[in-house]
Every structure is written in structure tokens, then in C-alpha cells.
Amino acid sequence: MRQTSCLDYCLFIRYLLCTVGSVYIKSKEAPAKDVLKDLVEMCHGIQHPLRGLFLRSYLSQISKDKLPDVGSEYEGDTDTINDAIEFVLQNFTEMNKLWVRMQYQGPIGERDKRGKERSELRDLVGKNLHVLSQLDGVDLDMYKEIVLPRILEQVVNCKDELAQHYLMDCIIQVFPDEYHLQTLETLLSAFPQLQPTVDIKTVLSPLMDRLSNYAASSTEVLPEFLQAEAFAKLSSVVGKVIEAQVDMPIFGAITLYVSLLTFTLRIHPERLDYVDQILGACVEKLSRKTKLEDSKATKQIVALLSAPLEKYKDISTALDLPNYPLVMDYLDIPTNKVMAMVIIQNMMKNTTRISTADKVEALFELIKGLIKDMDGSQDNELDEEDFTDEQNSVARLIQMLHSNDNEEMFKIISTVRKHILLGGPKRLTFTVPPLVFSSLKLLRRLQCQDRDSNGQEISDTQKKVFQLLHQTIEALSSVPSPELALRLYLQCAEAASDSGLEPVSYEFLTQAFILYEEDVSDSKAQVTVIHLIVGTLQRMNVFGSENRDTLTHKATGYSAKLLKKPDQCRAVYACSHLFWVNEPDGIQDGERVVLCLKRALKIANAAQQMVHTRGSSGHVTLFIEILNKYLYFFEKGNSRITDSAIQDLIELIGAELQSESTTSDSSADAFFSSTLRYIEYQKQKGGSISNEENKV
Amino acid sequence: MNYIIGAFKPPCTISITFADGKTRKKASVKKDNGQTAMVPLFESKENIVGEVIIEPMHGKKVEHNGVKIELLGQIELYFDRGNFYDFTSLVRELDIPGDLYERKTYPFEFSTVEMPYESYNGINVRLRYILKVTINRNYVSNIVEYQEFCVRNYTPLPTINNSIKMEVGIEDCLHIEFEYSKSKYHLKDVIIGKIYFLLVRIKIKNMELEIRRRESTGSGPNTYVETETLAKFELMDGAPVRGESIPTRLFLSPYELTPTYRNINNKFSVKYYLNLVLVDEEDRRYFKQQEVTIYRLQEES
Numbered sequence: 001m002r003q004t005s006c007l008d009y010c011l012f013i014r015y016l017l018c019t020v021g022s023v024y025i026k027s028k029e030a031p032a033k034d035v036l037k038d039l040v041e042m043c044h045g046i047q048h049p050l051r052g053l054f055l056r057s058y059l060s061q062i063s064k065d066k067l068p069d070v071g072s073e074y075e076g077d078t079d080t081i082n083d084a085i086e087f088v089l090q091n092f093t094e095m096n097k098l099w100v101r102m103q104y105q106g107p108i109g110e111r112d113k114r115g116k117e118r119s120e121l122r123d124l125v126g127k128n129l130h131v132l133s134q135l136d137g138v139d140l141d142m143y144k145e146i147v148l149p150r151i152l153e154q155v156v157n158c159k160d161e162l163a164q165h166y167l168m169d170c171i172i173q174v175f176p177d178e179y180h181l182q183t184l185e186t187l188l189s190a191f192p193q194l195q196p197t198v199d200i201k202t203v204l205s206p207l208m209d210r211l212s213n214y215a216a217s218s219t220e221v222l223p224e225f226l227q228a229e230a231f232a233k234l235s236s237v238v239g240k241v242i243e244a245q246v247d248m249p250i251f252g253a254i255t256l257y258v259s260l261l262t263f264t265l266r267i268h269p270e271r272l273d274y275v276d277q278i279l280g281a282c283v284e285k286l287s288r289k290t291k292l293e294d295s296k297a298t299k300q301i302v303a304l305l306s307a308p309l310e311k312y313k314d315i316s317t318a319l320d321l322p323n324y325p326l327v328m329d330y331l332d333i334p335t336n337k338v339m340a341m342v343i344i345q346n347m348m349k350n351t352t353r354i355s356t357a358d359k360v361e362a363l364f365e366l367i368k369g370l371i372k373d374m375d376g377s378q379d380n381e382l383d384e385e386d387f388t389d390e391q392n393s394v395a396r397l398i399q400m401l402h403s404n405d406n407e408e409m410f411k412i413i414s415t416v417r418k419h420i421l422l423g424g425p426k427r428l429t430f431t432v433p434p435l436v437f438s439s440l441k442l443l444r445r446l447q448c449q450d451r452d453s454n455g456q457e458i459s460d461t462q463k464k465v466f467q468l469l470h471q472t473i474e475a476l477s478s479v480p481s482p483e484l485a486l487r488l489y490l491q492c493a494e495a496a497s498d499s500g501l502e503p504v505s506y507e508f509l510t511q512a513f514i515l516y517e518e519d520v521s522d523s524k525a526q527v528t529v530i531h532l533i534v535g536t537l538q539r540m541n542v543f544g545s546e547n548r549d550t551l552t553h554k555a556t557g558y559s560a561k562l563l564k565k566p567d568q569c570r571a572v573y574a575c576s577h578l579f580w581v582n583e584p585d586g587i588q589d590g591e592r593v594v595l596c597l598k599r600a601l602k603i604a605n606a607a608q609q610m611v612h613t614r615g616s617s618g619h620v621t622l623f624i625e626i627l628n629k630y631l632y633f634f635e636k637g638n639s640r641i642t643d644s645a646i647q648d649l650i651e652l653i654g655a656e657l658q659s660e661s662t663t664s665d666s667s668a669d670a671f672f673s674s675t676l677r678y679i680e681y682q683k684q685k686g687g688s689i690s691n692e693e694n695k696v
Numbered sequence: 697m698n699y700i701i702g703a704f705k706p707p708c709t710i711s712i713t714f715a716d717g718k719t720r721k722k723a724s725v726k727k728d729n730g731q732t733a734m735v736p737l738f739e740s741k742e743n744i745v746g747e748v749i750i751e752p753m754h755g756k757k758v759e760h761n762g763v764k765i766e767l768l769g770q771i772e773l774y775f776d777r778g779n780f781y782d783f784t785s786l787v788r789e790l791d792i793p794g795d796l797y798e799r800k801t802y803p804f805e806f807s808t809v810e811m812p813y814e815s816y817n818g819i820n821v822r823l824r825y826i827l828k829v830t831i832n833r834n835y836v837s838n839i840v841e842y843q844e845f846c847v848r849n850y851t852p853l854p855t856i857n858n859s860i861k862m863e864v865g866i867e868d869c870l871h872i873e874f875e876y877s878k879s880k881y882h883l884k885d886v887i888i889g890k891i892y893f894l895l896v897r898i899k900i901k902n903m904e905l906e907i908r909r910r911e912s913t914g915s916g917p918n919t920y921v922e923t924e925t926l927a928k929f930e931l932m933d934g935a936p937v938r939g940e941s942i943p944t945r946l947f948l949s950p951y952e953l954t955p956t957y958r959n960i961n962n963k964f965s966v967k968y969y970l971n972l973v974l975v976d977e978e979d980r981r982y983f984k985q986q987e988v989t990i991y992r993l994q995e996e997s
Contacts, residue, residue, distance in 0.1 A: 010902065010930035041943050047900075048934025101937065 010045055014055055017042055022062040025074065032066055032074040033083035039063070040090050049098040049105065050121075056095045057124040060131060063087070070137035081137030085146060088135075092128035093154050096167070099125050100160040118162055125163075126170040133174045143179050144186070152190045161197045168194070168203045177214035180207065181224055188237035192244045200241050201252050205259035208234060212266040225267050231274055234260055239281065250285070254300035257282050261304060265311040272321060275308055279323035286330040298335045301327065306342055313350040315343055319362045328366055336369035337390065343367060344393045347400060355403040357411035364419040370394050372422040391430035394420075398434040406449070409442050410461055417472055425479040432476055436488050439469050443495050466496060466504050473511075482519030486512050486529060490536040497540040505542050506551075509533075513554055523563045530559055530571050538577050541586055548587070552578045556596065565607035569622050573600035573629050580633060590640035593633055600626050601649075608656070620668045623653045624675060631679070650676070707756045708796065710829050710841035712765075714746040723846040725824070726817050737846045738825075740811040744845070748790060748829050751799040758839075761832035763791035765804050769811060769847075771963050772822045773913050775920065783961045784811065784825075793832075811847045813960050814992075819922040820913045821964040850994040851955075854880045863894070864984045871895035874972055874984070876944075882993035883953055887946040887970065893936045899977040903932040905946055906971040907953070908985070913964040925971075927951045948990075956989045 021039045025032045039059055046052040067087065068079035075081075102118050103111075132138055132147055148171075155167045168190070172180065180187060191200055211230065215221055225231075238260050242253045257278055264274045282304065305327060308318045318324050331339060343366065346352070354360055364371060370390050398416055403409045413435065420431040446462050469492050476485040493508035512533060520529050534555055543551065555578060559571030576596035579589040604622040627649050634641045653672055714720060714736050722734040738744060748765060752758045769784030786809065790802040816823040825847050831839040857878045865871035871894035876887060891903065907927040913920045927950075932942045957966040968990050973983040 010933040013930075042945065044940065044942050045930075045932045046934055047932055047936045047940065047942070052934060 011048075011051055011055065014043055014046055015058060018055070018059045018062060022066060025063075025066045028074075031076060031079050032068045033079040033087075036063060036067070036083070036087040040087055040094070043091075043094065047098075049102040052098045053095055053102075053121060053124055056091050056098070057127065060088070060091055060095075060128055064131055067131075067135065069135045072136075081135065081142070082146075084135060085132065085138065085142070088128055088132050089147070089150050092125065092132075092151070095125045095128060096154055096158055096163060100158045100163050103160060103162070115162060122162075122166045126166065126174075129167070129170050129174045133176075140179055140182060143175065144183050148183055148186055152186065156190055156193045159195060161195045164194045165198045165203060168198075169206070172203065172207050172210065177210055178221075178224070181211065181214070181230060184230055184233045188233055191237050192240045196245050196247065199252075200245070201256045201259070204238065204241070204256060208259040208263040212263045215267045222267065231264060231268060231271075234263065235274075235278065235281075242285065249294065249297070251294055251297040251300055253285050254282060254297055254304060257285075258300055258304050258307065261307050265307060269311060272317065276321045276323050279304075279321060279327050283323055283326045283330070286327070298331060301331060302335060302339050302342065305339055306346075309343065309346045313346070314352050315347050315363065316352070316354065316359055318343075319359055319366070325362070325366050333369055340367035340370045341390065341393055344397050348396060352400070354401050354412075356408060357415045360401055360412050360415045364415070367394075367397075368419075371419050371427070373424055387426070388430075391427055394427075395430050395434045398431065398438060401438070406442065406446055406461060409445075410465065413439050413442065413465075413468065417468060421472075421475055428476055428479055429481050429484060432472055433484070433488065435472060436469060436491065439465055439472075440491060440495050443499065447499055462499055463501070463504075466492065466499075466501065470507070470511075480519065482515045483525060483529065486515045486520070487532065489515070490532060494536055494540060497542040500542055502542045502544065502547065505540065506547055509537070509551060513558075516558065523567075526558075526562060527567050527571070530555070530562065531574060534559070534571070534574050534578060538581065541581065541583065560599070560603075565603055565610065566619055566622060569600050569603040569607060569619075570625070572596055572603060573626055576600075576629060576633070580636065580638065582636065588638075590633075590638040593638055594640045597626060597629055597633075600629075620653060620656050621671060623649065623656065624668065624671045627653065628675060631675070635682075705753075706839055707758050708750055708752040708831070708839065710831070710839065711749045711751075712746060712827050712829060712841060712843035713749070714744070714845075717746070723815075723848070725815065725844055725846055733844075735843075735845050737848060738809075738811065740847065740849050741808050742811075744806040744809055744827070745804070746827075747801050747803045748841075749799060749801050750796060750829075750831065752796050758796040758831065759794075759833065760791070760796065760839075761793045761834055762789065763802065763829065763831050764789050765802075766828045766830070767806050767809060767825070768828055769813065769825050770823065771961060772824075773963065774820045774822070775914070775918075781961075781963065783813070784809075790829075812849070814848050814955065814957070815846045816954060816957065816960075816966065818911045818913075818964070818966065819924065820911060820920050823960065823964075848992060851991045852994050854991070860889075860986055860988070862984070862986065865895065866982065869895075869897050870974070870982060872974075874986075876970065876986070876988070878988075880989040880991060881948060882991050883955070884949045884993070887944065887948065887988075889944045890941050891931065891944065891972065892941045893938055896936060896938050898982075900932075900935045901975045901977050901979075902930055902934070903942065904973045904975070905929045905931050905944060906973060907946075907948075907951060908969045908971050909953075910967045910969060911964065912967075915962065926953065953990055955992045 018039055021035050024030055025035050040056075043052065043056050043059060046055050066074055067084035068074040068076065068081065069084055070081050099118065099121060102121075103114055106114060129151065132151075138147055151167070151171060155164055155171075158164070171187070191204065194200065211225075215225055238256050242248060242256065245252075261275065261278050264271065264278065268274055282301075305318075305324070308321070308324075309315065312318065328336060328339060343363075347354075354363060371394065398420075401412050401416065403412055416435055416438075420427065420435060423431055443462060443465050446459060446465070450459050450462065469488075473485050473488045473492070476482075476488070489508045489512040493505045493512065496505035496508060516526070516529055516533070520526050537551060537555060552575070556572065556575045559575050560568055562568045562571055573596060576593045579587060579592040579596070581587050601623075604619060604626060607619045607622060627646070630641055630646050630649060634643075634646065657669065657672065717736060720736045720738075723737045724732045724734050726732050744767060748763075750758075750763065765788050767784070767786040768780075768782050770780040770782050772778075772780050786806050788804050788806065790804065791800075811825060813823055815825060825845050827843040827845065829841045829843075833839065857880050860876040860879050861873070862875075863871065863873040873892045873894060874889060875892075876889035878885075878887075881887060887905075906925050906929070909924045909926055911922045911924070913922075927946075929946050931944050936942065953968065954966060956968055957964070959965050967987060969985045969987050971983055971985045973981050975981050
């Protein structure tokens with residue numbers, strides 16, 4: 001009597017059965033469906049999860065090419081695709097059951113280890129789905145009516161987190177996108193029914209991405225999306241999932257919204273209402289938390305806000321979405337700044353121009369983290385470099401605000417001004433200059449326009465602009481930043497001069513002078529500023545003689561009061577230009593010019609004396625410079641400059657150069673030689689001037 | 697087969713042959729000495745026709761008092777060895793008293809012999825059919841020759857063949873419902889059934905199906921019961937859960953089964969049982985035994 005009780009006998013028999021069965025089918029001696037049904041039933045005998053899994057996997061493997069698929073050689077009157085599907089589904093169901101059962105084997109402490117083991121086996125189960133997808137007979141209807149509902153039934157009923165996550169993902173990957181689109185409702189309805197611990201977003205997000213890619217693949221596909229009401233269904237399921245999984249971290253919810261938004265932007269970019277809806281849902285979700293401290297979540301929010309920018313390439317569209325700023329409100333201050341930078345960079349990349357004051361207002365509200373100190377912000381921690389970067393970006397932004405309509409432009413400038421004045425001293429040095437120059441640009445336009453249309457009349461707008469400029473630059477005093485303010489005042493003064501507004505121009509210059517008197521104390525700075533003032537003043541021709549006198553007197557006075565003699569000298573002879581303007585109706589006061597030059601000479605002498613007492617090389621160069629000035633004015637036709645004066649000066653210089661008490665200075669020599677050569681050259685050139693020079 | 701009784705060599709050879717010996721199907725029977733031999737196979741109500749050839753040894757003369765052939769159906773109970781109970785006994789006179797000088801052939805025929813019981817060789821009991829040729833002699837012992845043959849009786853498909861369905865269990869531990877498709881199986885049949893688990897609270901390692909033969913001999917105070925497990929077949933490997941249904945398929949042909957014998961001549965019975973055994977992780981065995989009837993199916997010719 002044979003006692004066959006070897007432990008693996010049962011299993012061995014089953015493997016043999018499957019192998020034999022497959023040959024049997026191949027030999028066509030029995031209908032495929034019967035054999036397959038029998039095999040899948042008999043495998044029930046192996047209840048041991050691991051062995052059963054491998055056995056059924058083997059069965060799946062060898063039966064793959066013997067299924068009575070449509071068009072296969074095993075198809076018959078009674079053997080149809082339905083039988084093939086039934087077989088595969090049954091095998092799949094049993095395999096999934098066994099796979100899930102593995103979780104509960106063994107001691108509780110080894111749960112993680114088991115989870116890991118199970119992960120390695122998951123493809124065995126998933127392969128069945130793959131087989132289903134490969135069957136020719138599984139068309140859309142078959143998939144919709146039979147295949148998908150059965151698979152989902154098993155997925156939901158098995159109540160196992162690992163299986164559910166893997167299988168949902170598998171379904172999405174294995175079956176074609178157009179099937180998913182047409183069965184969206186059914187597929188999505190499974191999600192809220194999954195175990196709460198399933199990380200749905202890692203499945204939903206790829207699904208939405210796939211659908212997005214599918215939509216992008218061809219234009220004919222887009223109407224299908226509309227017809228399938230894809231957006232409505234997806235947004236509904238996202239909402240449901242988030243509601244159902246109360247423990248889902250904020251970051252998870254936002255990620256889902258990001259995927260949904262990406263999808264929407266791809267499929268329905270023109271539906272701003274959809275975009276806003278998604279943002280609104282986020283706002284609602286965020287409002288339930290008091291403070292957002294999760295860095296992953298904030299990253300996702302930044303992604304969420306960046307997506308419309310990327311897509312539309314135009315911040316104005318984003319500004320139109322009512323929920324957009326609300327979402328930004330939930331960002332903490334550092335992240336708000338990051339987002340603001342993203343916005344500005346986006347604008348610069350796409351050379352977006354904001355052209356209405358309302359939009360500017362909205363924009364500045366959005367980026368308020370950059371504009372001013374927010375409550376609770378810790379500016380001390382901010383890196384100097386980062387701060388500079390930020391503010392430079394803001395400055396660049398200001399440059400990009402533009403409208404061709406002057407009224408509107410003025411409104412924009414006013415709006416910007418309102419905001420930047422809240423920025424505090426550190427920011428003003430960055431933000432005021434661009435605003436000022438924007439305003440000046442507007443002024444130039446107004447000047448052109450007014451000149452063309454009104455003739456000599458000056459519009460009110462111009463006056464308003466000047467007023468604004470005045471107030472804005474005044475704010476710099478709080479920094480304090482006198483030199484910057486001074487320069488800006490000079491710019492404005494010149495602009496006012498071009499507009500023909502004498503009092504305004506005078507006022508600006510006055511402010512500049514006051515700043516010079518009170519705040520510019522560094523001697524080097526003084527030199528630079530004086531030259532600036534002189535240069536600016538020289539170009540301005542709006543002043544009447546009284547005002548002009550006051551101003552030039554001030555300028556020359558300050559020049560003479562500079563600390564170092566050489567500086568004084570140079571400033572004073574620079575002032576000479578104040579009295580000679582080479583314009584048709586410019587001032588040409590020869591007398592005053594000469595006075596300046598003579599004064600300069602005196603100072604140069606004094607300087608030279610000082611040097612001699614000290615015993616070092618002199619300031620002969622000064623004399624040569626003054627000589628050159630003489631020549632300049634001489635050529636320009638200043639009659640007060642006599643050739644004898646020039647001659648005297650030349651001799652003086654010559655004497656100084658050869659004097660024993662001075663050490664030789666090669667550059668001075670060179671300068672003098674070239675000056676003399678110039679004179680010679682002029683003589684030879686001929687003409688009236690040269691005649692005069694000939695007398696030299 | 698020569699029985700050597702006494703020190704003398706028998707004076708003649710006796711051979712018993714069957715008329716259709718060449719064409720008739722043969723079956724193997726176990727001999728006393730443990731060897732097997734192939735002997736012709738008969739069914740009840742068949743004619744047993746043949747001839748007896750008696751050949752005296754060279755030069756010897758055999759004086760006899762008559763030659764007869766008997767057809768005997770015998771039951772031997774092993775606890776009562778040597779004691780043959782003949783339930784069937786038929787005799788034919790072959791020759792009148794006389795002398796045998798040379799080889800003589802005697803044809804014989806037993807017509808339409810009632811042989812209701814099958815040949816059976818069991819643990820404690822044996823049933824056999826033999827042809828016994830006796831040469832009667834005076835003053836000396838008889839010369840006897842035996843020829844065994846095998847009897848098998850066929851029955852047609854039973855008209856009623858209900859399935860066996862039962863629910864068994866241990867309170868709060870294990871509840872199963874088993875079903876066998878038939879209650880009567882022929883020798884080359886397949887036992888098809890399923891085991892459905894209603895409640896599983898123990899850790900099952902595997903499940904087996906055994907075929908057991910129970911031979912009971914004697915009656916009353918002298919009843920001996922011998923149980924033998926003829927087959928053990930693993931149905932399931934691994935632990936099932938509630939709701940699982942395990943199919944069974946057990947082919948009977950590889951196993952040396954006989955039909956069920958009920959109360960043969962009030963002397964013995966041979967019954968068959970299916971024993972469903974569940975083994976748990978600690979090797980404890982839970983079982984349920986169920987009788988089935990085995991019969992010999994009339995083959996389609």
C-alpha cells in the first residue's frame with residue numbers, strides 16, 4: 001500500500017497539473033475554457049500564501065498564450081473572450097487574497113519585514129492585470145462593463161493598504177489612458193473607499209499627469225475630456241478624498257491640488273474659473289489650520305502658485321484670480337518673499353508689463369513681504385546679500401511698470417510711491433531711485449506732448465509729478481541718504497528746467513544746496529558733489545538773472561570753501577563755465593569768466609606757495625589746467641581774455657617748471673608741451689583765432 | 697498443483713485446463729506461499745468448461761475408485777485456519793472406478809454456476825473458488841489436484857447515487873462542510889467534492905483525504921475488525937480562511953480497492969471509508985470518517 005504523505009506532494013501535484021493542463025489545451029483535445037477553469041479551481045488546494053502565489057503565478061505564465069482570446073486559435077463556439085477574462089480575473093482575485101493574507105502571518109513584531117517581503121512579490125499579482133490589458137478582446141466596453149468593476153471590487157474589499165496602493169497604481173499604468181478617461185467616474189469612485197492609510201496622492205497625481213500628457217498628445221483628444229467631464233470628476237474626487245482622510249497632512253492635500261491644477265492648466269487653460277476654484281479649495285483647507293509650519297507644505301504652495309504663472313506667463317492673469325492673493329496670505333514671511341521673487345522673475349523672463357494702477361496695487365499687495373516689514377518678521381536674520389537681491393528685484397520691477405496713457409502712468413507711480421514709502425529706511429535707497437526715474441521718464445513724455453499740443457502751456461500733470469518727486473525724495477532724509485537725495489534733486493531740477501518751471505527748478509536746487517550744507521561733510525564727497533552741482537547748473541537755462549546770480553554765487557562760494565587748495569582751484573575754474581553757455585541765447589558773461597579764472601590762479605599760487613614751504617613737487621599742473629581754460633574761452637570768443645594774459649601765464653608756467661625749488665614732474669612737462677603744441681597748431685591752421693594767437 | 701501427502705511421489709499427474717484458457721481474461725491471485733499466479737477470470741452465472749488430463753507416471757498403473765471434479769466456493773477465516781467453509785459445492789463424476797494405464801482426458805462443464813461472491817484475499821479472511829479433482833483410492837490416500845480461478849461480479853451504474861453532504865465541526869474552533877459528489881463509486885471512479893470552511897479558528901497546516909478499508913470477520917463475540925489505510929492524499933497545503941472552498945479530486949484507479957462486501961455469507965464484510973483529516977500546526981489531527989460504497993462497474997464492450 002503506497003502511503004503518499006510527503007508534505008509538498010499537494011503542491012507538486014498542482015504544478016504538474018498546470019503543466020499538463022497547458023499541454024492539454026495546446027493539443028486541443030479539450031476546450032481551453034474547461035481546462036482553465038479546472039486549473040484555477042484546483043489551485044485552491046494551496047492555501048499557503050507564498051506557495052499559492054507562486055503556483056498561481058506559474059499558472060498565469062503558462063496559460064498566457066492559451067487563452068481563448070478574440071482571434072486566437074483557442075477561440076471556439078463555447079470558448080470566448082469572456083471565459084478568458086473570467087479565468088484571469090479569478091486567478092487575480094485569489095492571488096490578491098493570498099498576497100494580502102501574507103500580512104497576517106507570523107509574529108506581530110515583524111510586520112514591517114513582511115511588508116517588505118510582500119513588496120517584492122507584488123509584481124506577481126500585478127502581472128494578471130497586465131495579461132488582461134494585453135487581450136485583444138478587452139476593448140473599452142469589455143473593460144468598462146466587466147474588467148474594471150471586478151478588479152476594483154477586489155481592490156476595495158481586500159482592505160489592505162499595500163495591495164490597494166499598488167493595484168490602483170497598476171491599473172492606471174497598465175491600461176490605456178483613453179480607457180481611464182472614459183471610465184473616470186468608476187475609477188475615481190474607488191478612491192474614497194480605500195483604507196485611510198493609503199497614500200492616495202501618489203496615485204492620483206500620476207493619474208492626473210498621465211491624463212494631462214494624453215491631452216497634450218493630440219488635439220482631437222481634448223473634446224473627449226470635455227465630454228467626459230474630467231475636471232468635474234477629478235476635482236470632486238480630490239475633494240472627497242481630502243474630506244475622507246482627515247489625518248492627511250496639509251502637504252498631502254496641497255500636493256493633490258497642485259496635480260489637479262497642473263491638469264486643469266493643461267486641459268482647460270482658458271477656464272480661469274476652474275483655476276480659481278482650485279485655489280479657493282486650498283484656501284478653505286488652509287483656513288482650518290492656524291499657522292503653516294510645515295516646510296513641505298509651503299513648498300507645495302509655492303508650486304501651486306507658480307503653476308499659473310508658468311502657464312500663462314503673465315502675472316496679470318494670476319492677479320485676476322480672486323483666490324490667488326488669499327492663498328499667498330497663508331505663506332509665512334520668508335516663503336512669501338520667495339514667492340514674490342518667483343513672481344518678479346517670472347515677469348522679467350516674460351517681459352510682462354503691468355499697465356494699470358489697479359493691477360499695480362494688486363501686485364504690490366501680493367509681494368508685500370518684499371516691500372515692507374511684516375509683523376513678526378525677523379529682518380536681523382536676513383543675509384545682507386539676500387536683502388540686496390530682493391530689493392534690486394523690486395527696483396527692476398518698478399522699471400517694468402508702464403502705461404502709454406500718461407494719466408494712468410501717473411496713477412501707477414502714485415500707487416507705487418504709496419507702497420514703497422512703507423518700506424522703511426533700508427529699502428528706500430533701493431526703491432526710490434527707480435521710481436524717480438520712472439517719473440522723470442513720464443515727465444519727458446509729458447514735455448513732448450505738451451510742447452506739441454499746448455505750445456508753451458504746461459499741464460497740471462507735470463506739476464503734480466514734480467510735487468510727487470519732491471515728496472518722494474524727501475523721504476530719503478529718513479534713511480538718511482543725503483548724497484543720493486542730492487543727486488536726485490539735481491536730476492529733478494534739470495527736468496524742471498526743461499519744462500520751463502523756474503520756481504520748481506529753483507526749489508530743487510535749493511534743496512540740493514541745503515543738503516550740501518548740512519549733510520555732506522566728507523571733503524572728498526564735497527568735491528564730487530560740487531562738480532555735480534556746477535555741471536547741472538551749467539546746463540540749466542530756465543533761470544532769470546536774479547535767481548541765476550544767487551545760485552552761481554552759492555556755487556562759486558562753496559567751491560572756494562573746499563578744504564584742499566587744489567580742489568578749490570579746480571572747482572573755481574569749473575565755475576567759470578557757469579557764466580558761459582554755448583547756446584544761442586545762453587549767458588556769455590566774459591567778465592565773470594575771467595574773474596573766476598583769475599581767482600583760480602590766485603588759489604593756484606597759494607597752493608604753490610604752500611608746497612614750496614613743504615619742499616615737495618608743486619602743483620604746476622593747476623596752472624597748466626587754468627591755461628587750457630584760458631585757451632578754451634579765448635577760442636570761444638571771450639573778448640576779455642587777452643593774448644597777453646595768455647602769454648604771461650605761459651611764461652609763468654615755464655618759470656615754475658624750471659625753477660630749482662621744484663622737482664621735475666614729467667607729466668606736467670608733457671602736459672605743458674602738448675598745450676604749447678596745440679597753440680602752434682592753431683596758429684598754423686589759420687583763421688581769425690589764429691590771427692589773434694599769432695600775437696602770442 | 698500437487699499436494700504431496702505422504703512420502704510417496706504421486707503415481708500420476710493431473711492437470712486441469714479451461715476450454716477458453718487462452719482467450720479468457722486472467723487475474724492474479726495470491727498463493728499460499730506468497731507468490732502470485734494468473735488464473736482465469738469468471739463472472740457469476742458463467743459456464744466453467746474445461747478438461748482434466750490424468751497421466752500416470754511412466755509404467756505405473758493407477759487403480760482408483762472413481763474420479764470426480766468439484767467446484768468449490770470457500771471462505772477461510774484466518775483465526776480458524778484450515779477450516780474452509782464451502783458456500784458453494786458442485787460435483788461432476790468424471791470416471792467410474794477402474795484402472796488407468798495411460799493418459800486420459802475427461803472434459804467437464806459446470807453450467808451457469810451461481811457464484812454470488814467475489815474472490816477476495818484479505819487480512820483475516822480469504823474467499824476463493826477452486827476446481828478440485830479427486831482420484832479416489834482404496835486403502836491409500838486420494839490423489840487431489842486443485843485449480844483456483846477468480847470470480848468478479850459486475851454491477852451496472854446505480855440508479856440512485858446521492859451525494860454526501862455534511863457539516864461537522866468543533867465548537868468555536870473549526871466548522872467545515874464537506875461534500876462528495878457521489879456515495880457510490882466504482883473502482884476506476886474519481887472522488888470529486890469540495891470542502892468548505894465555515895469557521896476556522898485553529899492554525900491548519902494541511903488537509904488530507906484517506907481511503908480506509910475496514911474488514912470485519914466473524915460474528916458475535918468473535919468479531920475481528922481490521923482497518924487499513926489504503927491511500928492518503930493531500931488536498932490542501934496551507935491555512936485556509938473562513939469562506940474558502942477547497943476542491944478535491946481523487947482518482948481511485950491507482951489504489952488496490954475491491955468492491956464493498958456486505959455480510960458475505962454472514963461470515964465477513966469489507967467496507968470502505970473516506971477519512972477527511974485536518975492537521976494543525978501542532979500536528980494535532982481532526983478527522984471525519986464517512987462510508988462510501990465501492991462497486992465494480994460493468995464495462996461497456
